[in-house]
Amino acid sequence: MKPQFQADPFRPHAISKADQIPATRYYDPEFFQLEQLRLWPRVWQMACRFEELRDDGDFVEYRLLDQSFIIVRVDRHTIKAYENTCRHRGMRLCEDRGNANKGFNCPFHGWHWSTSGDCVRVFQQSYFNDETIRAADIRLKAVRCEIWGGFVFINQNPDAAPLRESLGTFAPMHEARNVDQLHARFWIAVRVPANWKATLEAFMESYHVSRTHPQLMAALDSPVDDAESAASNGANTAQAVRYASYRNGREVITGNISYLKNLSEGMGHAMVIERDIEVAERIRDIDIPEDPALAGIAWRRALNDAIYQEGLRLGLPMPDLNSLPDELNSPVNYAFPNFFLLPFFGNMASYRVRPLTTETSLMEIWGLEFFPPGAEPPRLTTPKVLEIGDPEIPLIPAQDFVNLPRQQDGMHAAGFDVLRLASSNEGLLSNYQRLIDGYIQGVSEKDLLQGITKVSGPIDAPIKDLGLPMSGL
């Protein structure tokens, strides 16, 4: 798998100062190729939702650059993943999704495989030398496949640590919220004219929120300079300043409900769903302390409890939100290399970002919810790929997407050498990029695993020492 290069193509792009990221990493084709050869084949990739494989034989295709995989439900207890390639002359066996309970049949010359990967028919077998078509050599090429949290992940790397270990603290954070019992209510896909890392990084810090999503400033209790910066960006200053300085408990409630509505609508009703807003409206007249700080705490507890009780009433596997420790209450969490979960109250959104070309990427968003017993979650189909600016994209990610082509373009400036990060809250951008360097440099699996577990978790993290014997820190 490792490429043989004449010179070391990594050097000019390597991170040597942890808070400064060379701009070429976002557009240089050689660096993109290094990622393709040395990063992607060695990491756990979220390949599909488990619920896409409802019946025996259900399969989906998962693609990353020139690699395509089949994820198939063999039986009630078994999910398998294979390279999506015919062992005869390399034809792609399947496309998109379907049911293969009769097996996979190659459309070129008709070889046939069972869903367990055995080749059960070579058409006109007598034409071939026996040793060319030995059963063991023409099985579908299996790749590792593990399920966590209602998602199926694959990994081409036989030496990688098991999935759950590789997710580090990201796994228990969401297990405590019964992540595996969520179902997708919607799934959208957007082609973004930006390198996959730029797209990913637009969701790795909340530093951009006051400027990019001024409508969300409401409940962030933002300092006044953020309000002013939003104003200069054409935001509604009066609203921003008012929310930044609640005068009493009643204003805290009004401001918070307004924030929750903005967040819910802006995310296509993922994270905060309509039912959460209805519950908030229902209890908005509760007794509340005058002091805004005390009111904020009291309101949060009351709302958490009301949403929990409503969940119990509906028979949902809703976690008791007030009993979750603080460290499990982070609303935006990242798992290396390209996956996010965004829990809020009981439900979540999820993101996945994949490279398409050096300077384009595919971002997908799922709205995940608990469905009451007996309710049938929608059957998922592959979403049509939207272009940025499409009115179907919810407002908040749409605002993020507006920035990305401009950033991608701007990074090409001859005098723009490095991205300069805030070491206290843009550190995640550096941490995961230095981990990528670990993969490119061929650091040991053990060291990489240690790095992954430090990188995966809440966004807005500071720059960390990953313990990697390499550049940066």
Ligand code: FES
């Ligand atoms: S390429 Fe698949 S059967 Fe020939």
Ligand SMILES: [Fe+2]
């Ligand atoms: Fe954003």
